[in-house]
Amino acid sequence: MHKYVPQIKMDYSHFKTDVSKRRRSAATRELTKIAYAAPHNVISLAEGMPNEETFPFVEMRVKLNDGSSFVLEGEELGAALQYIPSQGYPLLLQAMREFQRKAHSPPLWESRDIVVVSGGQDGLSKALEAIIGPGDPVLVQDPFYPGAGVVIAPHLVELIPVVQDDFGIDPIGLRETLRSRRYSGKKMPKIMYINATGANPTGTVLSLERRKEIYRIACEYNFLILDDDPYHFMYFTEEAPKSFLSLDTEGRVIRLDSFSKVLSSGLRLGFITAAAPLVASIELHMQSSHLHAPTLSQVIAYKLLKIWGYEKMMEHFRRIRLFYKQRRDLIAGLAKKHLHGLAEFSLPSAGFFLWIKVWGIKDTWKMVMQRGVTHGVLMAPGAAFMADPSQPCNAIRASFAKASYEEMDLALERLAILIREELVLGDSITDSEI
Amino acid sequence: MEKITRRYMASCKNMDYSRFTTKSSQRRKPNLIREMTKARINRPDSVFLAGGLPNTETFPFANITVTYKDGQRYSLAGQNLDTALQYGASQGYPPLLQKMREFQIKWHNPPRNDWDLALTTGSQDACCKAFDLLLEEGDPVMVQRPTYAGIIGALNPLGVEVVRIDDDADGIIPEGIETILENRRRDGLVLPKVLYVNPTGANPTGTVLSEDRRKRIYELAQRYDFLILEDDAYFFLHFLEKPPTSFFSLDTDGRVIRFDSFSKIISAGLRVGVITAPQLLLQKIVLHIENSTLHTSSLSQVLLYKLFESWKQEQFEEHFQYIQQFYKKKRDIMLAAVEKHFTGLAEWNVPNGGMFVWIKILGVEDVFDLVMKKLIPNGVFALPGNAFNFDISVSDQHLRLCYSYATPDEIDKGLSIIAKLIREETNKKEKSDCV
Numbered sequence: 001m002h003k004y005v006p007q008i009k010m011d012y013s014h015f016k017t018d019v020s021k022r023r024r025s026a027a028t029r030e031l032t033k034i035a036y037a038a039p040h041n042v043i044s045l046a047e048g049m050p051n052e053e054t055f056p057f058v059e060m061r062v063k064l065n066d067g068s069s070f071v072l073e074g075e076e077l078g079a080a081l082q083y084i085p086s087q088g089y090p091l092l093l094q095a096m097r098e099f100q101r102k103a104h105s106p107p108l109w110e111s112r113d114i115v116v117v118s119g120g121q122d123g124l125s126k127a128l129e130a131i132i133g134p135g136d137p138v139l140v141q142d143p144f145y146p147g148a149g150v151v152i153a154p155h156l157v158e159l160i161p162v163v164q165d166d167f168g169i170d171p172i173g174l175r176e177t178l179r180s181r182r183y184s185g186k187k188m189p190k191i192m193y194i195n196a197t198g199a200n201p202t203g204t205v206l207s208l209e210r211r212k213e214i215y216r217i218a219c220e221y222n223f224l225i226l227d228d229d230p231y232h233f234m235y236f237t238e239e240a241p242k243s244f245l246s247l248d249t250e251g252r253v254i255r256l257d258s259f260s261k262v263l264s265s266g267l268r269l270g271f272i273t274a275a276a277p278l279v280a281s282i283e284l285h286m287q288s289s290h291l292h293a294p295t296l297s298q299v300i301a302y303k304l305l306k307i308w309g310y311e312k313m314m315e316h317f318r319r320i321r322l323f324y325k326q327r328r329d330l331i332a333g334l335a336k337k338h339l340h341g342l343a344e345f346s347l348p349s350a351g352f353f354l355w356i357k358v359w360g361i362k363d364t365w366k367m368v369m370q371r372g373v374t375h376g377v378l379m380a381p382g383a384a385f386m387a388d389p390s391q392p393c394n395a396i397r398a399s400f401a402k403a404s405y406e407e408m409d410l411a412l413e414r415l416a417i418l419i420r421e422e423l424v425l426g427d428s429i430t431d432s433e434i
Numbered sequence: 435m436e437k438i439t440r441r442y443m444a445s446c447k448n449m450d451y452s453r454f455t456t457k458s459s460q461r462r463k464p465n466l467i468r469e470m471t472k473a474r475i476n477r478p479d480s481v482f483l484a485g486g487l488p489n490t491e492t493f494p495f496a497n498i499t500v501t502y503k504d505g506q507r508y509s510l511a512g513q514n515l516d517t518a519l520q521y522g523a524s525q526g527y528p529p530l531l532q533k534m535r536e537f538q539i540k541w542h543n544p545p546r547n548d549w550d551l552a553l554t555t556g557s558q559d560a561c562c563k564a565f566d567l568l569l570e571e572g573d574p575v576m577v578q579r580p581t582y583a584g585i586i587g588a589l590n591p592l593g594v595e596v597v598r599i600d601d602d603a604d605g606i607i608p609e610g611i612e613t614i615l616e617n618r619r620r621d622g623l624v625l626p627k628v629l630y631v632n633p634t635g636a637n638p639t640g641t642v643l644s645e646d647r648r649k650r651i652y653e654l655a656q657r658y659d660f661l662i663l664e665d666d667a668y669f670f671l672h673f674l675e676k677p678p679t680s681f682f683s684l685d686t687d688g689r690v691i692r693f694d695s696f697s698k699i700i701s702a703g704l705r706v707g708v709i710t711a712p713q714l715l716l717q718k719i720v721l722h723i724e725n726s727t728l729h730t731s732s733l734s735q736v737l738l739y740k741l742f743e744s745w746k747q748e749q750f751e752e753h754f755q756y757i758q759q760f761y762k763k764k765r766d767i768m769l770a771a772v773e774k775h776f777t778g779l780a781e782w783n784v785p786n787g788g789m790f791v792w793i794k795i796l797g798v799e800d801v802f803d804l805v806m807k808k809l810i811p812n813g814v815f816a817l818p819g820n821a822f823n824f825d826i827s828v829s830d831q832h833l834r835l836c837y838s839y840a841t842p843d844e845i846d847k848g849l850s851i852i853a854k855l856i857r858e859e860t861n862k863k864e865k866s867d868c869v
Contacts, residue, residue, distance in 0.1 A: 018593075019591045019592070019593075020591070022590055022591040022593065023587070023590070023591045024586075024587060024590060024826075025587070026583040026584050026586065026587040026821075027583045027817060027818075027820075027821030027826075028582075028583040028584060028817065028821065029583075029584070029587075031815065031817065034815070038815075041813060042813050042814075042815060043813060043814050043815065043840060043844045043845075043847060043848035043851075044814075044815040044836075044839065044840065045814070045815060045816045045835045045836050045837070045840055045845070045848055046815035046816050046817045046834075046836060047815075047817075047836065048637065048789055048790065048836050048838070049702070049836075049838060049839055050697060050698045050699075050702055050789070050838055051760070051761075051764075051838045051839055052701075053760075054699070054756070054757050054760050054761075055700060055701045056502050056503045056504075056700060056741060056753065057500060057501070057502060057503070057701070058501050058502065058503050059499075059500070059501040060498060060499070060500050060501075061498070061499040061500075061501075062495060062497075062498050062499075063495070063496040063497045063498075063499075064494050064495060064496055065494050065495065065496045066494070079703075080703050081701035081702065081703040081704065082701075082702055082703050083697070083702040083703065084703070118555050118705075118727045118730075118731075119727065119728055121725075121726065121727065121728045122726055122727045122728070125725060125726040126726075146465055146466060146467060147465055147725075150462070150463055150464070150465045150724070150725045151725055151726070153461055153462060153463050153725075154458035154459065154461040154462050155458065156458075156461070200486070260488065260521070261488045262488075262492070263493060263494065264490075264493050264495065264519035264520075264733075265487070265488055265519070265520055265521045265732075266517070266518050266519040266520050266521065266522065266731065266732030266733050266736075267519070267731055267732075267733055268555075268727065268728070268729070268730065268731045268732075284587070287584065287587055288558075288562055288584055288587035288588035288591070289558065289559050289562040289563075289588070290554070290555035290556050290558065290559035290562075290705060290727060291556055291558055291559075291584070291705070292705070293555075293705070294555070294703065294704060294705040294730070294731040294733075294734050295702070295703030295704075295705070296701075296703050296704055296731070296733065296734060296737075297731050297733060297734070299703075300733075304494065316494060319492070320492050323489070323491070323492055324489075324492075327489075352486050352488070353486070373477065373480070374477075375480075376477055376479055376480035376481065377480060377481055377483070378470055378474055378480050378481065378482045378483065378484040379483045379484050380466065380467055380470065380484045380485075381466075384466040384467070397484075398483040399483045399484065399485060399486055399487070400483070401486065401487060401488055401489050402482075402485075402487050402488070402489050403481060403482070403483055407481045408481075408483070410481050411481035411483050414481070
């Protein structure tokens, strides 16, 4: 078991919403926890688990691409088909704790814990809903991932956009935003939402220097950092990024990992690593919502981690990096070929996306959403990622993760035609505006 | 989906659902990128660079082979494996959705056709999303008492007013609902918009709501204009001659939201539940799914679909019968042991569904300390009735005993220990009363 030793001096109740503070544990779920930890001679008439003897499966055999395989049967299959404690399948939790410790060497490790969530978006929504209540301001990198926007949209929050350049969020701009906000007496943000590696949609990777400075600012202005980092291992830079978690000397980082890009998105597995009191809040939310992430998925992930161990996992990540780096180079080459004189882009340093800025067109929304659809090229209009989507935006996000070379070639060729037509249509910037 | 909506417009009177939904749920917006996936369907030759789908080539799985109890074997590979490992639609895996729609028609023969369903990460996920959709802070909501602990956990943080509806051996009492609503009306209080109920094998009491009561409660819903949240995880786990009539099958108005679960009959660990609701409400639930869990495990959904595909109609019936027999036998073993050990010490009803016996311990005013300080240290776990009250500090005389898992020997031993501890407790009390 993970021994929790509180070494953090932060008062997390300051950060939690009223709804979150009202959450109580469900007695039935607490019992599942106790029952899982209890010795075998205990007679339990308490938890309402179905009898897995009645389930129609007898064996699951999983074969991996590297030729290795594992079998779930008997007790282990029973466990995979059964309810488990909300925090996660205990063996997977243990394996992930070891993994996180090795991968990030986080300070204050004994004060932190992990909860397995049902994919990154689930983790994102539960983490944000624990912290952000009606009227609360939240810092976001601008542009930012719309999956975070839709979580907070119902709660009437105020988005504080922080401008980015080719290297991600600029700490100087961040500090300036906060200083002027404090000066004008406005409510200060409790949390910042950020993708440190492979920012969605721009593909930037924050430099270590900037990470350190942003962390200092978080300490100074007392906010939490929600680092939604599914592309952490999918960087194309020389050096591996150092996570905010590994810099977190005060316990203010909520780290969100996902297996969706590296093992499988269909399994719906994500991980929140944070100070134990924050993890406990999220676990309570799970107790009253989906109870726990799918057990079968968790057991499969555990078996895989066990068979592979840390080194083989890292090897897998290396292969993935190479795979997507090649694709990035392909799309960049194609973009140069087709969009020459029409648009500009920076080479993404991580992730799945190329962020293209179109010249001479004020807003790409209509072009992409209407004419793009009829032209047979589906990309995401830039405005969808902006903190204020009502403002015109000349960018487009194109994914290079899945399409074949021929498809990418065709898509960019069609995009070039689309842009040229758009320029002719006159929905463009007039000379005087340039 | 569009087709269903159009049919509905033509055939049914409209219920105005806007009265029932919260302001915050009205502010929910779709994730544009996920919406664009739909645009692709209209032009299949388009090149899709809009989404962030990972490339399944990089996933480490070659195949997953499942063997069912009847000896059949199914191997997920190629395209099917890709589907199982990849992101999917928020509403659910389309073939499984289609199968479920057919099942709902077969099992419930619903009077309307403007409903649809979605697959959720277990049925409690759906319940919690329905509460979020329907209940503002301060809103009254009718809930059967005692209440499943997970529902207490979901409702309490919302700051709603819980209006408790009492039950007896036949489930919640319609007259109780009527009296409460009439009194509220008389006192000028807001009437609840929602009733939450487990009609079959209520957790924790094991009651099955009688058909007559279901009809009367539905009429009350019409008269007082409330929605019925029918959380029916034990629908297939009843011990009656004929299957109960669901509220969904009585729903001529479109005021029932039904929750089904595969957890008790196929597997709890797959985390697949089903929410069936009027189309207009369901769309909002799907939006919430899109904003949170995204969708339930594709692997779980594909495995379920393949299982259902492999089963012929008789095999379903056989499986349900087998489950009912299995738990009925367990219930009878538990009941015999309860009779043997608790006669004179407790009162109980025979549960007609579910996995629990709900017993009232006589002579102990509050079982909480008995459980925590006596039972658990003596190696027997049972749930104190307090866990099913919104206020856990209120005294409760009940114990919930689960019979799904324990062996006959364990049940006998467990109950004899509990009985002994109850006797010690009541003797102590009598002695102190004498003094």
